[in-house]
Amino acid sequence: DTAVSQTPKYLVTQMxxxxxxxxxxxxxxxxxxxxxxxxxxxxxxxxxxxNKELIINETVPNRFSPKSPDKAHxxxxxxxxxxxxxxxxxxxxxxxxxxxxxxxxxxxxxSRLTVL
Amino acid sequence: AQSVSQHNHHVILSEAASxxxxxxxxxxxxxxxFWYVQYPGQHxxxxxxxxxxxxLVKGIKGFEAEFIKSKFSFNLRKPSxxxxxxxxxxxxxxxxxxxxxxxxxxxxxxxxxLA
Numbered sequence: 001d002t003a004v005s006q007t008p009k010y011l012v013t014q015m016x017x018x019x020x021x022x023x024x025x026x027x028x029x030x031x032x033x034x035x036x037x038x039x040x041x042x043x044x045x046x047x048x049x050x051n052k053e054l055i056i057n058e059t060v061p062n063r064f065s066p067k068s069p070d071k072a073h074x075x076x077x078x079x080x081x082x083x084x085x086x087x088x089x090x091x092x093x094x095x096x097x098x099x100x101x102x103x104x105x106x107x108x109x110x111s112r113l114t115v116l
Numbered sequence: 117a118q119s120v121s122q123h124n125h126h127v128i129l130s131e132a133a134s135x136x137x138x139x140x141x142x143x144x145x146x147x148x149x150f151w152y153v154q155y156p157g158q159h160x161x162x163x164x165x166x167x168x169x170x171x172l173v174k175g176i177k178g179f180e181a182e183f184i185k186s187k188f189s190f191n192l193r194k195p196s197x198x199x200x201x202x203x204x205x206x207x208x209x210x211x212x213x214x215x216x217x218x219x220x221x222x223x224x225x226x227x228x229x230l231a
Contacts, residue, residue, distance in 0.1 A: 033219070035221075040223075041154075041204050041223075041224045041226070042221075042223055042224065043160075043206065043221040043224070044221075045218065045219065045220070048218070056218055090159065090160070094219075097167065103148055103165065103167060103210070104150055104162050104165050105150075105152075105160075105162075105208075105219055107159040107160045107161075108159060109158070109159045110159055
């Protein structure tokens, strides 16, 4: 039973298109994240939601819009895709030790986005 | 701003060699420290973590790490590597001065173990 699941795993699309990636976690965690991993494997945080509330919003273009309909789901919508958006996008979740969790991040398997 | 440095970008070892990967962070307050591993084509998995207590922590697959507060370091070690340890290794820090959990990752170290 997958703890953090992302769909789709692969996305190939043309520049200018709009695409969405969905993420769901069944761990009961209260915080979810989106990370971007570039071709050099560098992991950069994009967004974080705690109980559906946006708490971290790094320097990310406005074309990226996260949405958290409930604390188990965090989706990422990208408008007007550009070549530089090609990357692997990882969803993750956590529950702080102060609230009964173990404090580490649990990652999904990633969604590889290729923009042509 | 908080940051994490991993000094070794690429490491190549023969099987049975000992491993030490460096990790330094910059943040003066309380931190939680992690090492994650990413096998080729897979997602990140936790190797070990330090929150408090004994600064020498043991993780899965024979890995351990030592937190040295005075040096702001959390180096990863393994006495004898195996071919299956070939992967990307990431050090991460979670500093939460305002209660917001923000996990910052280092740039990663690519380890290749030769059979």
